[in-house]
Amino acid sequence: MSTPERPVSSNFIRTIITEDLESGKRDQVVTRFPPEPNGYLHIGHAKSFSLNFGLAEDFGGCCHLRFDDTNPLKENDEFVEAIKADVRWLGFDWGEHLHFASDYFDQFYLWAVQLIKAGKAYVDSQTAEQMRENRGTLTKPGVDSPYRDRSREENLELLEKMKNGDFPDGAHILRAKIDMSSPNMNLRDPAMYRILHAHHHRCGDQWCIYPMYDFAHGQGDSIEGVTYSICTLEFEDHRPLYDWFIQELGIFAPQQIEFARLNLSYTVMSKRKLLQLVNDKHVSGWDDPRMPTLVGMRRRGYPPEAIRTFCERIGVGRGASWIDLSVLEECVREQLNQTAFRRQAVLDPIKVTIANYPADKVEELDAPNHPQQPDMGIRKLPFSHELYIERNDFMEDPPKKFFRLAPGREVRLRNGYIIKCEEVIKDENGEVVELKCSADLDTLGKNPVGRKVKGIIHWVSAEQAKEVEVRLYDRLFNQENPDKGENYLEALNPESMQTTTALIEPELLAAEPGTTFQFERVGYFTVDSEDSQRGKPVFNRTVTLRDTWAKLK
RNA sequence: UGGGGCGUCGCCAAGCGGUAAGGCACCGGAUUUUGAUUCCGGCAUUCGCAGGUUCGAUCCCUGCCGCCCCAGCCA
Numbered sequence: 136m137s138t139p140e141r142p143v144s145s146n147f148i149r150t151i152i153t154e155d156l157e158s159g160k161r162d163q164v165v166t167r168f169p170p171e172p173n174g175y176l177h178i179g180h181a182k183s184f185s186l187n188f189g190l191a192e193d194f195g196g197c198c199h200l201r202f203d204d205t206n207p208l209k210e211n212d213e214f215v216e217a218i219k220a221d222v223r224w225l226g227f228d229w230g231e232h233l234h235f236a237s238d239y240f241d242q243f244y245l246w247a248v249q250l251i252k253a254g255k256a257y258v259d260s261q262t263a264e265q266m267r268e269n270r271g272t273l274t275k276p277g278v279d280s281p282y283r284d285r286s287r288e289e290n291l292e293l294l295e296k297m298k299n300g301d302f303p304d305g306a307h308i309l310r311a312k313i314d315m316s317s318p319n320m321n322l323r324d325p326a327m328y329r330i331l332h333a334h335h336h337r338c339g340d341q342w343c344i345y346p347m348y349d350f351a352h353g354q355g356d357s358i359e360g361v362t363y364s365i366c367t368l369e370f371e372d373h374r375p376l377y378d379w380f381i382q383e384l385g386i387f388a389p390q391q392i393e394f395a396r397l398n399l400s401y402t403v404m405s406k407r408k409l410l411q412l413v414n415d416k417h418v419s420g421w422d423d424p425r426m427p428t429l430v431g432m433r434r435r436g437y438p439p440e441a442i443r444t445f446c447e448r449i450g451v452g453r454g455a456s457w458i459d460l461s462v463l464e465e466c467v468r469e470q471l472n473q474t475a476f477r478r479q480a481v482l483d484p485i486k487v488t489i490a491n492y493p494a495d496k497v498e499e500l501d502a503p504n505h506p507q508q509p510d511m512g513i514r515k516l517p518f519s520h521e522l523y524i525e526r527n528d529f530m531e532d533p534p535k536k537f538f539r540l541a542p543g544r545e546v547r548l549r550n551g552y553i554i555k556c557e558e559v560i561k562d563e564n565g566e567v568v569e570l571k572c573s574a575d576l577d578t579l580g581k582n583p584v585g586r587k588v589k590g591i592i593h594w595v596s597a598e599q600a601k602e603v604e605v606r607l608y609d610r611l612f613n614q615e616n617p618d619k620g621e622n623y624l625e626a627l628n629p630e631s632m633q634t635t636t637a638l639i640e641p642e643l644l645a646a647e648p649g650t651t652f653q654f655e656r657v658g659y660f661t662v663d664s665e666d667s668q669r670g671k672p673v674f675n676r677t678v679t680l681r682d683t684w685a686k687l688k
Numbered sequence: 689u690g691g692g693g694c695g696u697c698g699c700c701a702a703g704c705g706g707u708a709a710g711g712c713a714c715c716g717g718a719u720u721u722u723g724a725u726u727c728c729g730g731c732a733u734u735c736g737c738a739g740g741u742u743c744g745a746u747c748c749c750u751g752c753c754g755c756c757c758c759a760g761c762c763a
Contacts, residue, residue: 145702145709171763206762263761272759274690308761318691320759329761348763372692372758395694395756406763448711450701454694455756462699462712472725507725538723547721582721591721655722684723 146451148186148365148392152194155390164196165362167232168222169203169352172214172336174406175421175428176221178442178463179397185446186394187365188227199232199359205351207335215336217421221429225439232359236351237337239358243346244298246354246384247309247327251290255383256327257283258293259310266308269315270323276316277323283312297330300343304330311350313379321376325349353377356389364389367396368453397449398457401610402427403617417627418611422665424675425611425631435608436651436661436677437463441470460610464678471651471659471677476504476511479549479593480639480654482605484523486569486597489554491576492520497599500579502550514642518551521597523638525656528592529570531559536687538590540570546590549655553578553588593655600638605660605674607633637674646672656680 155161168184170176184198191198200222204210222229250256259266259280271277285293297307309328317323327350332343353376356364364377371393381388398404403412404427412418412426421428424435432442445466449458479502498518505511524540533541540546545555558571575583582588614626637654646652648664658679666673 147702150704169763173763203763209762259761266761267759270759272690275759276690277759305761310761320691323759326761331761347761352763368693369757370763374692393693400699448700450711452694452701456700459699459713465712468724477722506720506722536723549721551721553721578721580721588721590723593722653722653724656724657722680722680724682723687723 147453148190148363148394148451149193151392152190152363156194161362163362164191164194165199165360166191166196166365167199167201167356167359167361168229169201169355169366170218171206171210171348172202172204172212172218173206173209174214174410175217175430177404177406177409177427177429178399178432178445179404179427180221181225181429181442182397182446182449182451183365183367184222184227185225185443186451188222189447190363190365196362197232198227198229199234199361200229201232201234201236201355201359203236203348203352203355204336205236205346205348207331207333207338207345211336217430224429224433225443234355234359235337236346236355237335239351239355240338240342240346242358243351243354246380247294247346247350248291250311250327250383251287251294251309253383254287254312256290256309256311257285258290258297258307259283259324260307263305270320271315273320279315280310280324283324294328294344297328297344298342300332302330304332306330309344311376311379313376319372319375321349321373322379325376349373349376350380353380353389353391354384354386357381357387360387361389364391366391366393368393368455369396393453394451395453395455398455398616399427399460399463400457400615401460401612401617403612403623408623411624417624424606424608424663427611434661434664435675436471436659437467438470438474438651441466444469457616467678468659468681471653473508475651475653475659477502477506477655478640478643478652479516479595480605480637480643480657480660481523481525481593481595481600482607482635482637482654482657483526484638485526485529485567487522487524487554487572487594488569489520489522489572489574490557491573494520496520497596500550516550516640516642517596517599519596519598522548522594523597523600524548524570524592524594529556529567531567539592540572540590544590545575545586545588546592547578547588549591549593551579551594552576553583591656593657595638595640599641601641601644602636603639603643603672603674604666605635605637605676606663607635607676609633644670644672648672651677653680 166187168187188198259282269278310324313322315323328344331345422430422434499515501513502516529540552574554572554574560569562568611631612626613628617623617626646662648662648667651661659677660674661677663673
């Protein structure tokens with residue numbers, strides 16, 4: 136496994152574990168990442184499993200990957216495989232420890248029987264509505280079910296029949312007998328098993344009853360010897376219930392520690408909403424480059440190292456926090472800056488002709504693949520008398536601080552000569568269509584004497600340039616918190632993807648899907664892995680370059 | 689107005705009774721054939737508010753205020 140530098144910053148979980156190890160309360164660290172295979176993983180999950188795998192790594196323990204597959208109605212193997220691939224993509228390894236809650240269904244059933252025998256569980260035959268009414272409210276205690284005092288024998292028989300499929304869905308339910316007046320709603324006789332005549336992705340039609348997450352999660356951790364069950368804050372209220380099951384069953388007790396889940400600005404993180412975005416075709420799929428899913432980010436071109444850096448950088452706490460999307464983008468730039476080959480591409484072209492350069496001449500200029508890393512080599516860049524430059528690199532009447540091309544001004548062509556704008560040609564509408572320039576042919580690889588040329592712009596040679604499709608991605612939502620309004624769909628950014636045609640240097644035509652380049656002065660672009668064809672790449676804008684000029688304006 | 693949590697710089701986040709780490713952002717300045725990168729420097733007399741305990745409190749106590757989570761046969 137690659138070990139990205141980890142400026143081991145302290146956090147409260149690390150502190151707890153360190154103390155436990157020192158005091159002898161624990162002698163090893165076993166964590167786990169327990170996703171439900173009902174959707175694709177997103178950046179919030181990455182925070183969670185980076186934490187879990189990272190902790191195991193730091194303390195010389197291990198981290199399990201366990202699928203909590205207790206609801207067959209929503210789960211399937213496609214998600215299982217995708218989740219495994221995502222965790223691996225980020226560079227984590229669960230070794231031998233690939234588990235499923237469904238591996239433990241027999242044991243869970245035995246434990247349910249055990250609790251009935253101990254008078255700690257009963258079969259309720261109220262309808263779901265009745266149960267809801269009798270549960271009370273936040274301020275009113277609940278009312279005991281009329282079935283609460285059934286005999287153990289009757290409970291046992293009913294559960295057996297539930298298991299055998301003798302009842303339709305919803306006819307009965309197994310509940311823990313705790314306290315209907317508990318101020319903690321989770322302790323008001325929570326459901327343990329429900330009847331579900333459903334096909335399970337791993338068990339097939341073996342079961343007609345399935346354990347609730349609350350009756351499976353804690354015991355799954357216990358069976359696996361998980362020492363630290365790290366989960367998000369919303370499960371804090373469930374901890375007394377998990378502890379109750381563990382205690383009544385007399386089994387190994389993991390320690391649950393909760394942390395705040397990740398909130399990222401300009402995006403949504405709930406699986407339900409991501410699923411809706413996919414189903415309602417607001418995006419092209421789970422791997423749409425605008426999605427906060429790991430498959431989406433991979434396709435967008437975000438390197439796994441950047442995501443790990445991000446997870447490390449944002450830290451872990453117990454207060455609800457909002458991380459700005461720009462923090463993630465900065466991690467992406469940081470990584471890509473070191474690894475991406477530099478290329479030239481023009482997204483919004485304007486023609487430039489070099490009057491003093493022979494019309495029939497084509498020069499192959501040497502251009503470094505990475506100016507700071509010579510060992511990354513060079514490539515050839517064709518130069519001729521007719522070029523394209525970026526439209527916004529020219530201004531007819533520029534402010535003093537604009538050091539790009541303007542009438543009478545000089546500018547350096549990146550990796551090429553210094554040129555001077557001699558004449559501006561417009562069409563009948565006054566639109567600039569071409570710039571006539573002259574080149575100082577003694578400036579290739581050196582600066583002219585006696586004058587300084589500050590501006591540098593990128594370009595492509597007109598005849599050799601190739602046209603490719605480029606997708607300019609932007610944030611999916613234009614509200615910082617899309618959930619703040621009535622309906623998060625209203626916050627969708629209509630301009631989150633804009634397709635355009637770019638002119639690229641010819642070398643780029645052979646780019647392999649999944650590779651990322653820096654289009655100098657523009658941004659990082661990754662060859663789309665779905666829609667590119669051999670010799671016909673489609674580029675996704677991964678992230679723009681920082682642009683202090685844009686801020687100045 | 690039941691219960692469980694949380695409030696330290698613009699955003700994260702250390703700190704656990706001895707006098708405010710770090711990262712990101714931001715602002716200067718240097719280098720630069722990417723207005724990118726890199727580099728150097730700056731950036732909380734103050735820890736939600738008000739009292740109290742103490743020689744000393746962000747850390748302990750009390751009371752306020754604000755925010756988040758819980759009433760699925762979802763996870």
